[in-house]
Amino acid sequence: MRDLLLPLTRAYARPASFDYAAWLSAEFKAPLTALYVIQAFLGGPVFDSPAVISDAIEFLREQRRAAGEGSAAFGDWAQRRGLDGYRWQAVEAPYEKTVAAAADWHDLVVLEADEGNECADVTTLGQLVLTCRRPCLVVRSAAVFAPPRRIALAWNGSAECVRAVRSALDLLQRAEEVIVLGDVGLSRPRGCGSPPGGITAYLESKDVPLSASRHRIDSDAAGESMARAAADAGADLLVMGAYGHNRLSEWMLGGATRHLLQHSALPLFLQH
The missing domain is CATH 3.40.50.620 (HUPs)
Structure with missing residues (x-):
């Protein structure tokens, strides 16, 4: 960075x-x-x-x-x-x-x-x-700044999530704890080059301090579920891939990214 x-x-x-x-x-x-x-x-x-x-x-x-x-x-x-x-x-x-x-x-x-x-x-x-x-x-704008020591990482195996992880790696490595939201077993589609051992092994190989706790996300209300899980984990920052589905339909129908942009009190690290 x-x-x-x-x-x-x-x-x-x-x-x-x-x-x-x-x-x-x-x-x-x-x-x-x-x-x-x-x-x-x-x-x-x-x-x-x-x-x-x-x-x-x-x-x-x-x-x-x-x-x-x-x-x-x-x-x-x-x-x-x-x-x-x-x-x-x-x-x-x-x-x-x-x-x-x-x-x-x-x-x-x-x-x-x-x-x-x-x-x-x-x-x-x-x-x-x-x-x-x-x-x-x-x-x-009205947030009270806190250094990102406990970071929530939303993971669904998408290309956007992979880019978010790579872009935020310096921050993830400096954190005291990184909590994964979602299913760590999810990987990218066949042929897309998922890291050996999955996302957990990749983050551990990069000296990211992973938390043992995991938080599932309700896919039917992903935005609300991610915001709630990040708050429950005491996170200072939420890292996520933005617009993982059809961008027009997600934006028009009020998808997870739009919900978090509009309602999340946490700072959001977003990568499309």
């Missing part, structure tokens, strides 16, 4: 995603890029009459001023957190496409979850998880 991306649309807010990004940057000595994406009319005036045009222009000017002034504020915050490598980048462009493009140059994207912010609601988060091509760490 060498480069971290922290997208934002509010120059001075410091939600819990910032705490997580700071911890990751310090723990892995990974440079942190704060990407401030200016959205011309995000949260601005409603265009119901010509009189609001001047207000809209002023709103955009305020965002642009914040882009310049926010750099110094972010630098002060990063120095107070003891970060060595950090930078501020401001871009005026569509949010989702900008973040997805920037993600290609980073190893992990740290995202804020906040239903009151249209760039951090469940729909936008879902699209970013699908299009970033990088693992995403989603943190509820």
Whole structure:
């Protein structure tokens, strides 16, 4: 984990995603890029009459001023957190496409979850998880940060789960305990190259501190079941593959990934 991306649309807010990004940057000595994406009319005036045009222009000017002034504020915050490598980048462009493009140059994207912010609601988060091509760490804006010492790992043998395990391996190795949610006997389909001995043997070979306890998941209510099992295990973080079934049907019908993005109080490490 060498480069971290922290997208934002509010120059001075410091939600819990910032705490997580700071911890990751310090723990892995990974440079942190704060990407401030200016959205011309995000949260601005409603265009119901010509009189609001001047207000809209002023709103955009305020965002642009914040882009310049926010750099110094972010630098002060990063120095107070003891970060060595950090930078501020401001871009005026569509949010989702900008973040997805920037993600290609980073190893992990740290995202804020906040239903009151249209760039951090469940729909936008879902699209970013699908299009970033990088693992995403989603943190509820009002969460209280805790280092991920006890990590829940959702396992169903899918390709998405395998990618999630590989991407999160550095975090899993640093944990005090990793609890598997699901059936450790499940493996990838024949010909897909499951690790010898299955997922348990693989994690043990990588010095991941596995818990002896196992938690089954109810496939008929997977999202609720995973959230409940992770909470019962006292987990600080849930690692899972995102959108293991047909993506359109899961998104439209409210699958496990969508449920967790919308309701989980735990930070989510998601990999599509």
